[in-house]
Amino acid sequence: MTDQIKPSPVLDVRGLQTVFHDTQGAWPAVDGIDLTLYPGEVLGLVGESGSGKSVAGFSVMGLIDPPGEITAGEVLFRGEDLRKKSEEELRRIRGIALAMIFQNPLSTLNPVLRIGEQMTEVLSEHGHDDSAAAASLAVESLRKVGIPAPEQRIHQYPHELSGGMRQRVAIAIALLGDPAVIIADEPTTALDVTIQGQIIAELQKLQAESGAGMIWITHDLGVVAELADRIAVMYAGNIVEMGPTDAVLDHPRHPYTLGLLDSVPGDTVPGAPLRQVPGNAPPLSQRPLGCPFHPRCASASDICRRDMPERETDAFGRSYLCHHPVSQKVDP
Amino acid sequence: MTESSLIAADRPATENAAESADAILEMRNLSRVFTRQPVLAETLLKLAGRAPDIPVLRAVRSVNLSVQRGEVLGLAGESGCGKSTLGRMMTGILPASEGTVSYEGADVATLRGAALKDFTLGVQMVFQDPYSSLNPRQRVAAILAEPLTVHRPDLSRAQINARVDAALEEVGLDVSYRDRFPHQFSGGQRQRIGIARALIVEPQFLVCDEPIAALDVSIQAQVINLFLELRRKRNLTYLFVSHDLSVVRHMADRVAIMYLGEIVELAPTAELFADPKHPYTRTLLEQIPSVRNRKRSFSTVKGELPSPLNPPSGCPFHPRCPAAMPQCSVDAPQLQQIAPGRTVSCHLYDKDKTLT
Ligand SMILES: Nc1ncnc2c1ncn2[C@@H]1O[C@H](COP(=O)(O)OP(=O)(O)OP(=O)(O)O)[C@@H](O)[C@H]1O
Ligand SMILES: Nc1ncnc2c1ncn2[C@@H]1O[C@H](COP(=O)(O)OP(=O)(O)O)[C@@H](O)[C@H]1O
Ligand code: SF4
Ligand code: SF4
Ligand SMILES: [Mg+2]
Ligand SMILES: [Mg+2]
Numbered sequence: 305m306t307d308q309i310k311p312s313p314v315l316d317v318r319g320l321q322t323v324f325h326d327t328q329g330a331w332p333a334v335d336g337i338d339l340t341l342y343p344g345e346v347l348g349l350v351g352e353s354g355s356g357k358s359v360a361g362f363s364v365m366g367l368i369d370p371p372g373e374i375t376a377g378e379v380l381f382r383g384e385d386l387r388k389k390s391e392e393e394l395r396r397i398r399g400i401a402l403a404m405i406f407q408n409p410l411s412t413l414n415p416v417l418r419i420g421e422q423m424t425e426v427l428s429e430h431g432h433d434d435s436a437a438a439a440s441l442a443v444e445s446l447r448k449v450g451i452p453a454p455e456q457r458i459h460q461y462p463h464e465l466s467g468g469m470r471q472r473v474a475i476a477i478a479l480l481g482d483p484a485v486i487i488a489d490e491p492t493t494a495l496d497v498t499i500q501g502q503i504i505a506e507l508q509k510l511q512a513e514s515g516a517g518m519i520w521i522t523h524d525l526g527v528v529a530e531l532a533d534r535i536a537v538m539y540a541g542n543i544v545e546m547g548p549t550d551a552v553l554d555h556p557r558h559p560y561t562l563g564l565l566d567s568v569p570g571d572t573v574p575g576a577p578l579r580q581v582p583g584n585a586p587p588l589s590q591r592p593l594g595c596p597f598h599p600r601c602a603s604a605s606d607i608c609r610r611d612m613p614e615r616e617t618d619a620f621g622r623s624y625l626c627h628h629p630v631s632q633k634v635d636p
Numbered sequence: 637m638t639e640s641s642l643i644a645a646d647r648p649a650t651e652n653a654a655e656s657a658d659a660i661l662e663m664r665n666l667s668r669v670f671t672r673q674p675v676l677a678e679t680l681l682k683l684a685g686r687a688p689d690i691p692v693l694r695a696v697r698s699v700n701l702s703v704q705r706g707e708v709l710g711l712a713g714e715s716g717c718g719k720s721t722l723g724r725m726m727t728g729i730l731p732a733s734e735g736t737v738s739y740e741g742a743d744v745a746t747l748r749g750a751a752l753k754d755f756t757l758g759v760q761m762v763f764q765d766p767y768s769s770l771n772p773r774q775r776v777a778a779i780l781a782e783p784l785t786v787h788r789p790d791l792s793r794a795q796i797n798a799r800v801d802a803a804l805e806e807v808g809l810d811v812s813y814r815d816r817f818p819h820q821f822s823g824g825q826r827q828r829i830g831i832a833r834a835l836i837v838e839p840q841f842l843v844c845d846e847p848i849a850a851l852d853v854s855i856q857a858q859v860i861n862l863f864l865e866l867r868r869k870r871n872l873t874y875l876f877v878s879h880d881l882s883v884v885r886h887m888a889d890r891v892a893i894m895y896l897g898e899i900v901e902l903a904p905t906a907e908l909f910a911d912p913k914h915p916y917t918r919t920l921l922e923q924i925p926s927v928r929n930r931k932r933s934f935s936t937v938k939g940e941l942p943s944p945l946n947p948p949s950g951c952p953f954h955p956r957c958p959a960a961m962p963q964c965s966v967d968a969p970q971l972q973q974i975a976p977g978r979t980v981s982c983h984l985y986d987k988d989k990t991l992t
Contacts, residue, residue: 352852352853352854352855353823353852452939466940468940469940496714496715496879496941497879497881497920497923497924497925498714498919498920498923498937498940499714499940500923500925501922501923501934501936501937502934502936502937504934505934505936508934523852523853524853524925525853525927526882526924526925526926526927526929527925529925529926529927529928529929529930530925530926530929530930530931530932530934531931531932533931549930549931550930553927563854564853564854565927566857567853567854567856567857568853568857568882568927569857569860569882569883569885569886570882570926570927570928571928572886574885574886574887574905574906575864575886575887576864577861577864577865578857578860578861578886579857580854580857580858580861581854581857582858584822584824584825584855585852
């Protein structure tokens with residue numbers, strides 16, 4: 305995307321905070337994040353298990369149930385704050401304008417309904433009353449996600465399909481409303497690289513046709529490198545670094561981003577020890593004071609143990625949360 | 637090609653048949669089928685003398701493979717291709733339907749007494765899921781002591797305790813953790829416990845079945861480093877099963893690629909990645925996402941892994957193969973040696989087609 309003709313974001317998230325309550329208190333799983341998503345772009349959201357990626361996705365969709373609670377922030381969809389909408393309005397918007405795809409497609413598919421029935425049900429919610437037209441629309445959208453012989457598949461139940469086929473069906477259903485924002489939460493993590501490649505290719509094609517903005521949640525840096533225009537790195541509920549893919553991956557400023565990149569085998573000498581981030585991510589209720597990464601960070605100093613860093617933005621449009629950012633190496 | 641030349645073909649370039657004594661584990665024509673239990677109607681048909689057709693799933697099909705002492709052999713392929721089934725047969729957890737597994741030169745099916753114990757203890761398994769492979773109601777110390785109390789009655793309680801502590805230290809866990817339960821650990825720590833449990837009986841050979849697949853990236857690196865260090869310190873041999881080819885590339889000396897129950901290519905790691913021969917291997921390598929690539933349009937492989945209940949005729953890869961020829965849907969290719977230490981099962985490499 306060129307800077308001169310930057311359209312307005314389709315999604316603009318500001319200061320979003322979501323906590324989980326327990327007997328000890330309220331623990332922020334998402335701790336005041338800012339995100340923008342432009343039409344037609346892919347924003348990769350990466351981070352370790354428990355860092356808050358899924359909670360961030362659900363919070364944007366307004367799908368947080370007790371003991372969770374969205375406690376602060378705005379979710380501006382085409383300029384309107386979704387947090388101010390009634391549950392009824394939100395449900396309508398979710399069906400057609402915002403769509404979410406999950407790692408386990410069985411969580412969204414109804415096991416006792418045939419594929420075709422599930423799809424026509426969704427279509428009738430979207431106001432398609434003509435059942436014959438709905439049926440052919442269902443077949444058409446299955447074809448679009450690369451399902452062979454969709455006329456036969458609509459008569460099958462979810463358990464009769466392979467994992468890859470189920471995920472395609474879930475995607476076809478999510479895309480029935482032609483959404484402007486797609487949040488894909490690890491949709492290919494459970495699949496083989498071959499099937500992952502197929503599904504990413506289909507989604508890329510569909511997205512290019514529709515111009516939707518897509519947030520792709522994953523812990524696989526390789527996938528976002530190949531897919532995303534911009535990358536946001538989450539750690540302990542914060543977006544610790546965000547920016548254009550090249551800037552973040554080639555010249556990371558946050559020590560955690562660098563640590564993640566270094567720990568991936570790839571350009572490494574086979575058999576040599578990998579550089580590793582020591583320790584584990586802290587559980588929700590035991591996040592340290594100051595910068596939450598400090599117990600695992602080689603650059604940590606006193607100020608890191610005391611104060612949360614302020615967000616800095618650089619000339620590449622990349623921002624980061626760190627008192628002692630990684631120096632910009634001059635690459636050959 | 638004779639059976640013995642097929643087997644010799646999978647040895648590394650430096651080996652020759654005379655040195656086959658250096659194979660720690662050898663598989664010959666190893667197969668495993670699964671049949672489901674007949675339903676009532678089928679049992680009745682059978683009683684009436686009309687044999688029903690219960691589908692047979694051929695999970696592993698006639699594998700010939702030898703693992704050399706001290707090497708890391710990587711095993712990769714799509715889910716359902718038979719990696720775990722092969723690995724379980726190698727450890728003796730799962731009996732073979734056909735063929736043999738030899739440990740230190742002896743067919744394990746014939747082992748008795750001390751020799752059987754050598755095999756049972758010498759080959760250990762590390763599982764993918766550190767959550768379900770540990771008993772949630774046992775403390776770590778008990779989990780680690782159990783194999784010793786079962787197999788080493790010669791050891792005193794104090795000796796067992798000392799070994800438990802040593803095993804914890806070896807995998808990088810504090811000995812104060814010995815009284816905790818599995819749920820009190822993170823995924824990476826649980827996998828360390830799984831590794832400690834395998835190591836405590838001092839095995840020669842570890843079958844590692846997707847041992848890091850369930851872990852986060854930064855924790856994966858920690859566990860990979862642990863495997864590398866243990867191999868060096870203890871001179872271990874590994875079968876390292878993973879569908880993540882970047883990990884296989886980092887860990888393995890040789891790589892076997894599996895498709896629908898068969899080994900379709902075997903090569904030294906560097907050669908396999910630099911110059912994959914089998915069309916399926918090429919396809920897999922193209923699909924590895926890399927942090928070096930940017931904004932790729934994902935090319936795609938056709939279709940999915942066919943059901944092992946109903947495998948395609950001829951070459952099992954032919955319905956998806958970009959290089960398929962008319963012959964491929966009819967004749968099944970044989971694993972053949974194409975260079976020292978390199979074997980591949982594909983008609984593209986048939987040298988003299990008049991002989992086949
Ligand atoms: N329903 C819930 N009740 C209590 N805590 C929760 C709940 N859902 C999530 N959390 C906590 O919120 C934090 C963020 O969880 P989230 O599921 O967003 O992580 P994630 O980054 O998506 O991880 P993964 O990679 O494992 O999917 C975690 O500490 C998690 O334990
Ligand atoms: N106990 C079993 N009973 C029936 N089928 C099985 C059993 N174990 C494995 N299979 C089947 O054998 C094939 C190979 O499985 P597996 O070895 O687990 O593959 P991988 O480890 O490569 O994913 C699959 O089709 C699987 O469904
Ligand atoms: S703020 Fe300090 S502890 Fe946190 S990442 Fe930066 S250097 Fe490390
Ligand atoms: S034998 Fe034929 S179908 Fe099979 S991999 Fe080789 S070229 Fe492809
Ligand atoms: Mg998640
Ligand atoms: Mg398996």
